[in-house]
Amino acid sequence: MTRVLIVGAGPAGIRAAAELAGAGLRPVVVDEGARAGGQIYRRPPEMFSRPAKVLYGSEAGKAGALHGLFDALLAEDRVDYLPNRTVVGLSDGVAHLVGPEIGERCTFDRLILATGAMDRVAPVPGWQAAGVYTLGAAQIALKAQGVALGRRIVLAGSGPLLTLVAAQLLKAGADVAAVLDTAPLATQMRGGLKMALARPGVTARGLMLRARLGRRFRAGVSLERIETGPSGPKALHWYDAAGRSHTTTCDTVALGWHLRAETALADLAGSAFDWSETWAQWLPRTDVEGRAADGLYLAGDGLRILGADGAELAGRVAARACLADLGLSTDPAAQSRDLKRLRKMRRFAEGVASAFPWPAQMVRDLPDETVLCRCEGVTAGELRDTVPLSGPDANRVKSLGRVGMGRCQGRYCQLAAAELISETTRLSSAEVGRLRAQPPVRPAPVAALVSDHDED
Amino acid sequence: MSRVNAAGEKGRLIRLAESDRAPLPFYLDGVERQAMQGDTVLTAVLLSAGGLRSAEFGLEKRAGFCLMGACQDCWMWQEDGPRIRACSTPLKAGMRLLTDPPKTWPGELP
Numbered sequence A: 001m002t003r004v005l006i007v008g009a010g011p012a013g014i015r016a017a018a019e020l021a022g023a024g025l026r027p028v029v030v031d032e033g034a035r036a037g038g039q040i041y042r043r044p045p046e047m048f049s050r051p052a053k054v055l056y057g058s059e060a061g062k063a064g065a066l067h068g069l070f071d072a073l074l075a076e077d078r079v080d081y082l083p084n085r086t087v088v089g090l091s092d093g094v095a096h097l098v099g100p101e102i103g104e105r106c107t108f109d110r111l112i113l114a115t116g117a118m119d120r121v122a123p124v125p126g127w128q129a130a131g132v133y134t135l136g137a138a139q140i141a142l143k144a145q146g147v148a149l150g151r152r153i154v155l156a157g158s159g160p161l162l163t164l165v166a167a168q169l170l171k172a173g174a175d176v177a178a179v180l181d182t183a184p185l186a187t188q189m190r191g192g193l194k195m196a197l198a199r200p201g202v203t204a205r206g207l208m209l210r211a212r213l214g215r216r217f218r219a220g221v222s223l224e225r226i227e228t229g230p231s232g233p234k235a236l237h238w239y240d241a242a243g244r245s246h247t248t249t250c251d252t253v254a255l256g257w258h259l260r261a262e263t264a265l266a267d268l269a270g271s272a273f274d275w276s277e278t279w280a281q282w283l284p285r286t287d288v289e290g291r292a293a294d295g296l297y298l299a300g301d302g303l304r305i306l307g308a309d310g311a312e313l314a315g316r317v318a319a320r321a322c323l324a325d326l327g328l329s330t331d332p333a334a335q336s337r338d339l340k341r342l343r344k345m346r347r348f349a350e351g352v353a354s355a356f357p358w359p360a361q362m363v364r365d366l367p368d369e370t371v372l373c374r375c376e377g378v379t380a381g382e383l384r385d386t387v388p389l390s391g392p393d394a395n396r397v398k399s400l401g402r403v404g405m406g407r408c409q410g411r412y413c414q415l416a417a418a419e420l421i422s423e424t425t426r427l428s429s430a431e432v433g434r435l436r437a438q439p440p441v442r443p444a445p446v447a448a449l450v451s452d453h454d455e456d
Numbered sequence B: 001m002s003r004v005n006a007a008g009e010k011g012r013l014i015r016l017a018e019s020d021r022a023p024l025p026f027y028l029d030g031v032e033r034q035a036m037q038g039d040t041v042l043t044a045v046l047l048s049a050g051g052l053r054s055a056e057f058g059l060e061k062r063a064g065f066c067l068m069g070a071c072q073d074c075w076m077w078q079e080d081g082p083r084i085r086a087c088s089t090p091l092k093a094g095m096r097l098l099t100d101p102p103k104t105w106p107g108e109l110p
């Protein structure tokens, strides 16, 4: 039987698995998590007791349906589920895994990548301190562990997650000192109009959450710096929309400017990429059904940041494309229905992207001493000094300036680095180019690599 | 819920929910600590300490960043056995965790 490997068990991966299993295939699902669900519908460990309504709010029904769907596939033994594993490399029909077993690998005929997204982060002076996190981290800590990342938290950045995390933390009893959105209100309203036209209900829910934040929420701010001491953040210094300076004391800062697609495996698997002005990031190129290359399909936020509902649709759509390519029968009516819904999701998502933009000017204005790469401590000034020597290509800047060489492999600094390169060279981000992914896409224990080496 | 550890250092995290789980003892730099079943290593350590380890660059401590396995900021050492990614490793009873590499540690960070 044809072996289809699905990487990721969030909304897209689960829907793809169900679609394939429904057609009689037995997909293999590799998941970094311990229990299927992904990030937004992440399930806490078994011994936790908060009900779904508390964990997922208005989305509890959808979360429950997805978890139930996957649990049923497992109970009926219709999928091979490999949790707690990361795919770190891909070579000719073999995925190299890091997990509980050393040197584990998994062969496949076709590959569906549903790798999701991460926070899109911009550097703020002081962000290298312990006690500065991503917005996603604040949400995971609360949802999966029932903890707040600090005693007095400032959330800053832009995007739906900013409001959502703030509302969830407040509801759970955390002390949220301020919620600072760098997108000006006028920008948010323009994008919000597109959002409301595509999905009025979802847009209204976002506004209601926002209202709960009261005077903590400020739009159109600019972040000056995180003041830090030996034990982490002490305050965030920022300017309001009118240019007045403010200082908010805190011991924790969480940052995020909407999301960035996790594309390292798509890159290794041979997908082409295009610079997207809308999403201000490099995104894989596929056809409307998610075909990226021969036998390679992409779905969910790792392809386009459409959110969980869009990811469910994209997972089904990519799985049907895979089935059709295998000559198996699919339901064309269902496919065109889902494609139509996806177009609506996309209009909404483009509204979100324009309402909560990447803070390009803030990054360009970063003082030279700002740490750009949290992993290796490379500063904005060092990068600016490297560019005249290396030329504008992101990969050359990386090898000469060590930006993007650290443990996160550029996940959290490459967009800011590209912004600074384009500031220095006056080239567009598209011209600066994309940092290519290299295996292992996440640092692997030496043993996993050694065993690869032995057999090669 | 302010806890102060032996060194007089406050923990970074605070529990907001799910606080009636079974206790789980572990060791941080040789000192016994209490956490709960279902805690990750990161949660357990940061409830009573300010960091997971010292940074390789600069003076800052490291306390994790993404909590989703993407940044690799949260590696910690154990007295024996492999280094672990604290945000995605469940705590096990009796784990012996270190904020600095053991004397015998040969390698570099990834």
Ligand code: FES
Pocket (backbone or CB within 6 Å): B063, B064, B065, B066, B067, B068, B069, B070, B071, B072, B073, B074, B075, B085, B086, B087, B088
């Ligand atoms: S905190 Fe980012 S990998 Fe653990």
